[in-house]
């Protein structure tokens with residue numbers, strides 16, 4: 055499954071300033087591993103020691119928060135767009 | 146150039162956005178060249194005190210404590226993605242500020258400028274120092290002895306507490322060299338950003354959900370910014386804006402300027418202390434959307450205690466949400482310290498944030514202070530708006546209706562003691578959300594310009610009023 059990942063500015067130092075990268079993965083968990091494979095070191099920014107996504111990070115698959123889907127087990131299909139967005143304040 | 150502009154280090158990279166005009170600003174180039182020198186001085190507070198009127202040192206991750214320069218950044222990018230917060234030199238503040246210096250300052254948030262993260266002259270549009278009303282009639286109705294309304298519905302220039310955060314954010318945006326400012330907004334923030342950007346001569350492009358109340362939309366458009374009405378809820382607007390912020394070099398008040406923006410809400414804490422005669426209340430009730438305002442009122446109280454401006458005392462913090470969007474109240478009720486996001490469905494659109502970034506901190510404060518976080522229905526919110534208007538002559542929007550309805554609920558549940566001095570924060574103006582109450586209030590008597598027509602209408606009015614009394618009992 056080829057998916058497109060939108061990388062937030064703070065993580066672009068891992069991706070040679072690329073704002074978007076294409077990767078193969080069938081789930082969000084697999085995608086996180088694939089990112090680490092391509093950009094060593096990025097995983098420890100995204101996840102804590104237990105492998106859980108950090109609580110101030112939001113991950114969306116085609117604009118839907120994965121917490122409304124199947125969290126890190128959310129399946130990915132060809133052409134899906136995944137965005138990683140640090141939490142922001144509101145109003 | 147001013148010496149103080151090179152102390153806190155700006156971030157030149159953020160400025161190369163697509164729509165940024167390449168207009169060099171003198172201070173910016175100098176600050177860039179001298180940033181190395183400045184970092185040498187950064188730790189020596191005696192030196193910085195001479196160099197600068199500003200009292201803030203830099204940014205720090207609220208989660209892991211990692212330090213950052215005071216540029217346009219909002220998350221802990223080197224370690225944990227936690228939110229960044231401004232760090233101050235409290236010794237410098239203590240040495241410069243007293244009750245007397247504050248009282249001699251302008252009647253705006255800038256009387257507290259030493260506690261705010263700016264270096265030079267503020268954008269002062271008269272924001273802040275709004276009335277603190279002793280609300281005796283509402284207190285009697287609820288069964289409280291000492292109740293106050295902090296009325297930011299009459300804040301300047303756009304009638305909500307957001308003018309505080311935006312005045313700070315745009316002052317800082319200008320200092321960091323931004324020429325275009327932006328925000329993701331549930332309505333009030335867009336009003337405020339557009340208005341204060343107009344005053345400061347900044348380009349402005351703001352984003353709102355497309356289903357907002359007319360007053361909120363007009364109250365932005367009149368300042369002639371570019372307004373993007375996004376088909377989606379606030380959380381979707383926010384996600385879009387985070388992506389825009391990644392690619393356009395704009396100053397987003399609630400994204401890359403968030404550490405500065407959020408500090409503006411501390412002034413709601415300072416003002417209440419000062420207006421109560423330099424003392425703390427026993428209990429406060431405030432609305433929660435992202436949870437930022439709530440946590441910053443707390444920070445404001447803590448800072449005044451820390452520098453000796455007010456005597457320490459326990460203050461209970463209670464938060465208000467609408468049932469149709471209550472992720473923080475739900476987590477609080479279930480004893481969780483993490484938030485499960487929700488999709489908002491409520492008339493309280495200004496506080497309809499389904500994925501509140503500061504939710505965990507708000508829960509922590511409510512727990513640690515012995516407060517509560519409660520939610521009320523849309524019907525209760527409307528009753529809250531009417532109750533405040535009828536008893537105190539204050540017309541608030543849905544967020545304020547939520548606060549009053551939660552205040553009432555907490556008193557009824559025995560969670561606010563009648564003897565506690567209590568402050569309810571009213572954060573927005575009712576004229577912006579007239580749709581919410583239009584079908585729940587009376588109608589005018591339409592009459593001829595003749596005494597007879599008035600006489601019979603008056604009689605009808607009297608009997609209607611008698612009927613209301615009878616049903617009230």
Ligand SMILES: Cc1ncc(COP(=O)(O)O)c(C=O)c1O
Pocket residue numbers: 143144145305306307331333334432433434435436437438439495496542544545572573
């Ligand atoms: C009128 C009003 N009150 C309260 C809030 C809540 O602010 P916060 O996001 O800081 O919790 C907002 C903003 O979203 C608002 O517009």
Ligand SMILES: [Zn+2]
Pocket residue numbers: 206207208209210211221224225226227
């Ligand atoms: Zn951190």
